Amino acid sequence: MRAMVYRGPYRIRVEEKDIPKIEHPNDAIVRVTRAAICGSDLHLYHGMMPDTRVGTTFGHEFIGVVHEVGSSVENLTPGDRVMVPFNIYCGTCYFCSKGLYSNCHNVNPNATAVGGMYGYSHTSGGYDGGQAEYVRVPLADVGPSIIPDWLHEEDALLMTDALSTGYFGAQLGDIVEGDTVVVLGAGPVGLFAARSAWLMGAGRVIVIDHLDYRLKMAREFAFAETTNFNQVNDIVVELKKQTDGLGADVVIDAVGAEADGNLLQHITTTKFKLQGGSPVALNWAIDAVRKGGTVSVMGAYGPLFSAVKFGDAMNKGLTIRTNQAPVKRQWPRLLEHIQAGRLSPRDIITHRIPLDDIAEGYHMFSAKLDDCIKTVITTE
Numbered sequence: 001m002r003a004m005v006y007r008g009p010y011r012i013r014v015e016e017k018d019i020p021k022i023e024h025p026n027d028a029i030v031r032v033t034r035a036a037i038c039g040s041d042l043h044l045y046h047g048m049m050p051d052t053r054v055g056t057t058f059g060h061e062f063i064g065v066v067h068e069v070g071s072s073v074e075n076l077t078p079g080d081r082v083m084v085p086f087n088i089y090c091g092t093c094y095f096c097s098k099g100l101y102s103n104c105h106n107v108n109p110n111a112t113a114v115g116g117m118y119g120y121s122h123t124s125g126g127y128d129g130g131q132a133e134y135v136r137v138p139l140a141d142v143g144p145s146i147i148p149d150w151l152h153e154e155d156a157l158l159m160t161d162a163l164s165t166g167y168f169g170a171q172l173g174d175i176v177e178g179d180t181v182v183v184l185g186a187g188p189v190g191l192f193a194a195r196s197a198w199l200m201g202a203g204r205v206i207v208i209d210h211l212d213y214r215l216k217m218a219r220e221f222a223f224a225e226t227t228n229f230n231q232v233n234d235i236v237v238e239l240k241k242q243t244d245g246l247g248a249d250v251v252i253d254a255v256g257a258e259a260d261g262n263l264l265q266h267i268t269t270t271k272f273k274l275q276g277g278s279p280v281a282l283n284w285a286i287d288a289v290r291k292g293g294t295v296s297v298m299g300a301y302g303p304l305f306s307a308v309k310f311g312d313a314m315n316k317g318l319t320i321r322t323n324q325a326p327v328k329r330q331w332p333r334l335l336e337h338i339q340a341g342r343l344s345p346r347d348i349i350t351h352r353i354p355l356d357d358i359a360e361g362y363h364m365f366s367a368k369l370d371d372c373i374k375t376v377i378t379t380e
């Protein structure tokens with residue numbers, strides 16, 4: 001089969017690999033029909049994620065058709081069209097039974113923090129991902145769901161990560177009717193978080209980025225007010241001005257460890273890797289939220305961080321909520337919203353490219369070329 005293969009930072013190729021085999025009775029092999037490139041893939045692509053091994057295949061946002069099932073699989077049969085959440089999880093451990101699917105205790109014996117994820121380095125379990133023609137889906141009775149006939153395949157694809165993560169980000173904000181919600185980052189996760197904030201009762205939604213074409217999408221898709229942080233002196237002061245001097249009720253960080261906005265942080269982290277990543281967006285969130293407010297962190301961070309304004313968070317009495325999204329938990333409500341016509345997730349897709357051109361897709365998304373927001377990879 002053809003598969004995306006990691007060859008080192010900024011080096012991606014498409015190579016021939018063996019079609020994965022059933023390794024456990026509850027595995028399924030899925031023939032991938034659509035995959036996407038996620039902002040999290042960029043952390044791998046940039047060499048920021050520990051233990052990203054040469055030869056592995058990325059891709060944790062994908063849908064496909066069941067090709068083969070192991071002997072104990074009961075919920076799927078070959079031919080079923082499935083959407084597969086990015087989390088790999090057992091469904092029965094202490095954490096899964098509390099709905100913390102991204103913190104499953106049984107799928108990643110090498111780590112105590114992160115659970116299992118497709119195509120997300122050996123830190124996340126070493127599972128190969130779905131930017132390929134076929135993928136092995138462990139615990140096939142637990143994660144995947146059959147795609148309802150009425151659901152557009154691109155909407156199903158976005159349910160497997162970006163949409164569910166954005167919705168989860170808004171949920172963790174504990175939004176109360178009328179709240180002012182600031183979203184840092186107008187990538188797919190930020191756009192979906194901003195749109196979801198309205199569904200949860202927000203009274204105002206303000207999106208911050210430095211890419212004007214993405215802020216345009218924030219206005220049009222997420223009906224948000226927007227500010228370009230490069231066009232103001234100090235974005236925190238600006239946000240305070242916009243929120244009666246008190247700060248926002250909720251700030252959602254949809255940026256993560258590769259934040260721009262501070263040259264020194266950018267050079268010491270992304271370029272020279274002297275720190276685990278840049279705390280710029282997280283610190284803006286801590287500063288821009290009002291005292292007693294909530295910061296929801298969807299942006300991805302490495303394990304060790306310095307220069308986070310934790311003292312300010314403590315003294316402001318903030319609630320900080322965060323996690324990798326437990327994707328499937330969001331599906332019932334999201335399906336309702338899509339079916340009712342309140343949300344058309346695929347409106348944010350800007351590019352559709354064949355698997356053979358995926359290296360170009362990574363480059364374009366990483367360098368934010370051609371007004372790229374979300375790229376779908378087609379395999380047929």
Ligand SMILES: NC(=O)c1ccc[n+]([C@@H]2O[C@H](COP(=O)([O-])OP(=O)(O)OC[C@H]3O[C@@H](n4cnc5c(N)ncnc54)[C@H](O)[C@@H]3O)[C@@H](O)[C@H]2O)c1
Nearest residue numbers: 039040165185187188189255256259260261299300324325
């Ligand atoms: N928690 C989860 O389950 C989960 C799931 C998916 C993605 N993520 C993470 O969410 C983040 C966003 O993902 P994405 O797909 O939207 O990525 P993306 O790269 O498309 O979007 C990030 C956006 O942040 C903007 N940005 C950079 N610095 C900023 C700053 N200081 N303030 C405001 N905006 C800034 C960028 O210009 C970009 O538009 C990534 O860190 C990704 O790893 C987490």
Ligand SMILES: [Zn+2]
Nearest residue numbers: 038039040161
């Ligand atoms: Zn992702």
Ligand SMILES: [Zn+2]
Nearest residue numbers: 090093096104
């Ligand atoms: Zn579990």
